[in-house]
Amino acid sequence: xxxxxxxxxxxxxxxxxxxxxxxxxxxxxxxxxxxxxxxxxxxxxxxxxxxxxxxxxxxxxxxxxxxxxxxxxxxxxxxxxxxxxxxxxxxxxxxxxxxxxxxxxxxxxxxxxxxxxxxxxxxxxxxxxxxxxxxxxxxxxxxxxxxxxxxxxxxxxxxxxxxxxxxxxxxxxxxxxxxxxxxxxxxxxxxxxxxxxxxxxxxxxxxxxxxxxxxxxxxxxxxxxxxxxxxxxxxxxxxxxxxxxxxxxxxxxxxxxxxxxxxxxxxxxxxxxxxxxxxxxxxxxxxxxxxxxxxxxxxxxxxxxxxxxxxxxxxxxxxx
Amino acid sequence: xxxxxxxxxxxxxxxxxxxxxxxxxxxxxxxxxxxxxxxxxxxxxxxxxxxxxxxxxxxxxxxxxxxxxxxxxxxxxxxxxxxxxxxxxxxxxxxxxxxxxxxxxxxxxxxxxxxxxxxxxxxxxxxxxxxxxxxxxxxxxxxxxxxxxxxxxxxxxxxxxxxxxxxxxxxxxxxxxxxxxxxxxxxxxxxxxxxxxxxxxxxxxxxxxxxxxxxxxxxxxxxxxxxxxxxxxxxxxxxxxxxxxxxxxxxxxxxxxxxxxxxxxxxxxxxxxxxxxxxxxxxxxxxxxxxxxxxxxxxxxxxxxxxxxxxxxxxxxxxx
Numbered sequence: 327x328x329x330x331x332x333x334x335x336x337x338x339x340x341x342x343x344x345x346x347x348x349x350x351x352x353x354x355x356x357x358x359x360x361x362x363x364x365x366x367x368x369x370x371x372x373x374x375x376x377x378x379x380x381x382x383x384x385x386x387x388x389x390x391x392x393x394x395x396x397x398x399x400x401x402x403x404x405x406x407x408x409x410x411x412x413x414x415x416x417x418x419x420x421x422x423x424x425x426x427x428x429x430x431x432x433x434x435x436x437x438x439x440x441x442x443x444x445x446x447x448x449x450x451x452x453x454x455x456x457x458x459x460x461x462x463x464x465x466x467x468x469x470x471x472x473x474x475x476x477x478x479x480x481x482x483x484x485x486x487x488x489x490x491x492x493x494x495x496x497x498x499x500x501x502x503x504x505x506x507x508x509x510x511x512x513x514x515x516x517x518x519x520x521x522x523x524x525x526x527x528x529x530x531x532x533x534x535x536x537x538x539x540x541x542x543x544x545x546x547x548x549x550x551x552x553x554x555x556x557x558x559x560x561x562x563x564x565x566x567x568x569x570x571x572x573x574x575x576x577x578x579x580x581x582x583x584x585x586x587x588x589x590x591x592x593x594x595x596x597x598x599x600x601x602x603x604x605x606x607x608x609x610x611x612x613x614x615x616x617x618x619x620x621x622x623x624x625x626x627x628x629x630x631x632x633x634x635x636x637x638x639x640x641x642x643x644x645x646x
Numbered sequence: 647x648x649x650x651x652x653x654x655x656x657x658x659x660x661x662x663x664x665x666x667x668x669x670x671x672x673x674x675x676x677x678x679x680x681x682x683x684x685x686x687x688x689x690x691x692x693x694x695x696x697x698x699x700x701x702x703x704x705x706x707x708x709x710x711x712x713x714x715x716x717x718x719x720x721x722x723x724x725x726x727x728x729x730x731x732x733x734x735x736x737x738x739x740x741x742x743x744x745x746x747x748x749x750x751x752x753x754x755x756x757x758x759x760x761x762x763x764x765x766x767x768x769x770x771x772x773x774x775x776x777x778x779x780x781x782x783x784x785x786x787x788x789x790x791x792x793x794x795x796x797x798x799x800x801x802x803x804x805x806x807x808x809x810x811x812x813x814x815x816x817x818x819x820x821x822x823x824x825x826x827x828x829x830x831x832x833x834x835x836x837x838x839x840x841x842x843x844x845x846x847x848x849x850x851x852x853x854x855x856x857x858x859x860x861x862x863x864x865x866x867x868x869x870x871x872x873x874x875x876x877x878x879x880x881x882x883x884x885x886x887x888x889x890x891x892x893x894x895x896x897x898x899x900x901x902x903x904x905x906x907x908x909x910x911x912x913x914x915x916x917x918x919x920x921x922x923x924x925x926x927x928x929x930x931x932x933x934x935x936x937x938x939x940x941x942x943x944x945x946x947x948x949x950x951x952x953x954x955x956x957x958x959x960x961x962x963x964x965x966x
Contacts, residue, residue, distance in 0.1 A: 355796040407757065411750035430731035430799060433753060434792045437727065437760070441788035444764055448782040454774035461781050462768040468761035472754045476675040479750060 327629070329636040336376060336394075337369040343395045347442075358427045358435035359442075363402050365418040371397040371507040374637065378511030378525045381622070381630040386515035389451035393460065393514055396446040397507045400464065403439035404471055404503075406432055411479065440468070452514045460510045467506040474499025481565040485580065489570050496537045497530060504533025508634075524621040531618030532638040535611040539642050541566040542607060546595065547645055557591045567610065571603045611642045647949070649956040656696060656714075657689040663715045667762075678747045678755035679762075683722050685738040691717040691827040694957065698831030698845045700950040701942070706835035709771035713780065713834055717827050719763040720784065724791055724823075726756035731799065760788070772834045780830045787826040794819025801885040805900065812887050816857045817850060824853025828954075844941040851938030852958040855931040859962050861886040862927060866915065867965055877911045887930065891923045931962045 327335075348360035372394035376387040387394075408414075409422040410432050416422065424432035447464060448457055477495040481487045508529030512522040543552055544559045545568060559566050563583035572579055577597060582590070598604050615638040625631050647655075668680035692714035696707040707714075728734075729742040730752050736742065744752035767784060768777055797815040801807045828849030832842040863872055864879045865888060879886050883903035892899055897917060902910070918924050935958040945951050 353796075354800070355793060407753050411753060431796065433727050433731060434796050437756075438789050438792045440757070440760055441785045441792070443785075445782055445785035445789070448778050448785070454778045457778045457781075458768050458774045461777075462765055465761045465763075465765035465768070469758050469765070472758045472761070473675060476673075476751065476754050480674070 327633075329633055329640060332377075332633055333368065333370070333373055336373040337367075339391065340369040340372045340395060340398055343391060344398070347395070354427065354431060355434055355438065358423050358431045359438040361420070361423050361426060361435070362405055362417060363398070363439075365420045367398070367402075367418065369398055370637075371401055371503060374504060374507040374529055374634070375511035377630045377634050377637070378508040378517075378529070379515035381525070381625050381628055381634060382512045382517030382521045383515040384628065384630075386452075387511075390511065390514050392446040392449035393510060396443040396464070397503070397510070399439045399443040399446065400468065401503060403436045403443065404475070406436035406439070408475060410436075411475070447510075450514055453516070456514050456516065459513050463506050463509055463513070467502045470498040470502040474502065482563060484565065487565040487570060489567065489574075492565065492567050492570055493534065496534045500537035501530040501533040504536065505530035521625055524624050528618040528622045528634065528638070531614040531621070532641050535614040535618075535638070536641045538567055538607060538611040538614070539644065541568055542604070542611075543645060545591075545598075546604075551645060556588075557586055557594070560591075560594065561586055567607050568598065568603060571606050572598060572601065575601045575603065577601055577603070608642070615639065615642055647953075649953055649960060652697075652953055653688065653690070653693055656693040657687075659711065660689040660692045660715060660718055663711060664718070667715070674747065674751060675754055675758065678743050678751045679758040681740070681743050681746060681755070682725055682737060683718070683759075685740045687718070687722075687738065689718055690957075691721055691823060694824060694827040694849055694954070695831035697950045697954050697957070698828040698837075698849070699835035701845070701945050701948055701954060702832045702837030702841045703835040704948065704950075706772075707831075710831065710834050712766040712769035713830060716763040716766040716784070717823070717830070719759045719766065720788065721823060723756045723759035723763065724795070726752055726759070728795060730756075731795070767830075770834055773836070776834050776836065779833050783826050783829055783833070787822045790818040790822040794822065802883060804885065807885040807890060809887065809890050809894075812885065812890055813854065816854045820857035821850040821853040824856065825850035841945055844944050848938040848942045848954065848958070851934040851941070852961050855934040855938075855958070856961045858887055858927060858931040858934070859964065861888055862924070862931075863965060865911075865918075866924075871965060876908075877906055877914070880911075880914065881906055887927050888918065888923060891926050892918060892921065895921045895923060897921055897923070928962070935959065935962055 344363045348363055351357050351360050375394045375397050376390060379387045379390050405417060406423045409417055410424045410429055414422055415425045423435050443464065444461060447460055450457070474495050478499055481495065505526045506529070509522055509526035512525045517525070541559060544554065545557055547556065549556050560579050560582050561584065563580060569579050579594070582594060619635050619638055622631060622634060664683045668683055671677050671680050695714045695717050696710060699707045699710050725737060726743045729737055730744045730749055734742055735745045743755050763784065764781060767780055770777070794815050798819055801815065825846045826849070829842050829846035832845045837845070861879060864874065865877055867876065869876050880899050880902050881904065883900060889899050902914060939955050939958055942951060942954060
């Protein structure tokens with residue numbers, strides 16, 4: 327099976343669970359909780375969890391569907407709360423929860439998914455000691471995600487964010503949940519500690535690379551490809567790795583924190599390419615994936631390990 | 647030991663844990679998460695958890711301190727998010743988290759405590775199967791709390807809230823966490839299912855009574871006793887049991903949804919007393935406690951069971 331096929335199959339499974347458990351809410355809070363879940367999504371974290379489980383114990387993923395759902399619920403909870411904080415109005419082509427309903431309902435909808443994640447995590451068919459370790463890992467991960475989001479917001483007011491600080495933020499904000507997806511998959515499947523640790527760090531690395539690639543796409547992809555506004559990070563003054571690396575080379579993107587014409591964006595991209603910024607940022611993402619893949623080379627060879635490797639590569643090759 | 651002494655002792659234990667784990671945060675998010683926790687509190691939910699544990703297995707509470715803390719963290723998380731939704735500016739004599747910092751930080755601070763609650767729940771020294779059941783119960787409880795808060799907010803726009811609807815709201819918003827405190831205490835201590843169920847329903851009943859008593863205190867207690875604004879519920883048009891029972895007797899409190907003079911408040915109280923509303927509402931709270939106490943009569947007699955009974959009585963006798 328190739329990666330595309332596998333991801334489609336997993337997405338269908340997760341969609342079916344979402345439909346079963348969240349598809350028929352009739353009250354406002356239930357509908358608000360289900361809103362973003364039902365608007366689609368690539369279900370990448372569940373896929374990482376299930377692949378990791380099968381990579382340490384073939385066939386174990388069948389019993390871990392609720393845990394896979396738990397990771398998607400956690401992701402959706404963070405999106406709902408982040409959208410409130412960032413004041414974003416559209417996500418996945420639909421109005422964000424606080425826009426469609428209101429802020430109090432959106433806070434509660436996020437909280438409901440947060441709690442549901444822990445409920446589903448305990449529902450998988452696996453030993454209790456594994457569930458306890460998985461619960462603890464998911465809880466710690468959620469604290470890290472909050473810390474990452476808080477760091478990200480604090481960066482907006484600062485001009486001196488270092489590469490190290492940026493990477494720490496991305497590790498928490500995006501890396502942690504991919505790390506937990508892979509780590510929890512291994513733990514629940516009964517993987518030994520060295521496998522679980524390898525998968526955890528693999529997930530962390532590809533998760534961080536995923537976010538860096540997101541930043542590259544934001545700048546480089548035309549709206550008709552990405553479905554998003556081009557160069558929104560520069561316009562909003564976000565301290566991405568691109569911003570930090572450009573500044574290191576004496577090119578300050580701060581003055582472009584304003585409406586930008588397509589021509590201006592083209593010019594900025596050309597300058598960044600000439601300075602080697604784009605290549606350097608791509609190189610950092612590639613290294614994160616490469617190091618992650620190296621970590622899981624200790625796992626026995628399997629179709630699932632290969633798919634995980636493909637997934638890491640896909641995270642930095644994708645253009646939307 | 648009498649109840650007052652026991653509660654003081656538990657509060658000291660919980661305060662020491664809070665100080666250890668949350669007392670030395672130096673970043674903004676850490677400080678915001680710790681803010682309300684450090685502002686004090688009666689730590690009633692931890693006390694219910696520890697008493698319930700000892701009531702089913704003497705001495706078991708010693709190993710359950712992290713779980714007791716988990717319940718206080720959950721309570722604190724709900725306060726932080728509720729304060730945002732309700733726009734409240736002061737709590738426990740200090741500015742609320744979104745007032746002292748800002749809304750995004752308050753959302754994240756609540757989320758951090760929410761996640762930490764699950765982390766601490768897994769840290770108690772007890773069998774894994776008990777921890778999994780406790781995790782599941784806490785998760786389900788958090789969903790209920792959100793539903794209760796959402797119902798409560800939706801009542802503000804309605805004039806036809808029934809007694810049954812009010813009691814359902816209070817069951818979720820306040821009863822559920824006391825129910826979980828008692829139920830989790832029993833589960834983690836290895837209590838048999840009938841003990842755990844009895845304690846769960848005891849907690850639910852006294853928790854609901856606690857909220858009804860809160861509504862009575864809001865109306866009846868002068869500010870110098872309660873430390874709060876008198877009759878704020880009437881001024882804000884809250885659909886409390888008092889409001890609902892008064893309306894049943896043809897006395898509509900809606901027109902008093904405005905600034906009220908001390909004389910007006912006195913007059914409203916006199917009318918409600920004459921109509922028998924106060925006595926009827928007190929009777930409902932008393933019945934909830936009485937039924938709860940009856941549930942735990944199946945437990946073997948113990949000092950801790952007696953303290954739980956005293957606690958139920960205290961919940962409806964307290965005047966602040």
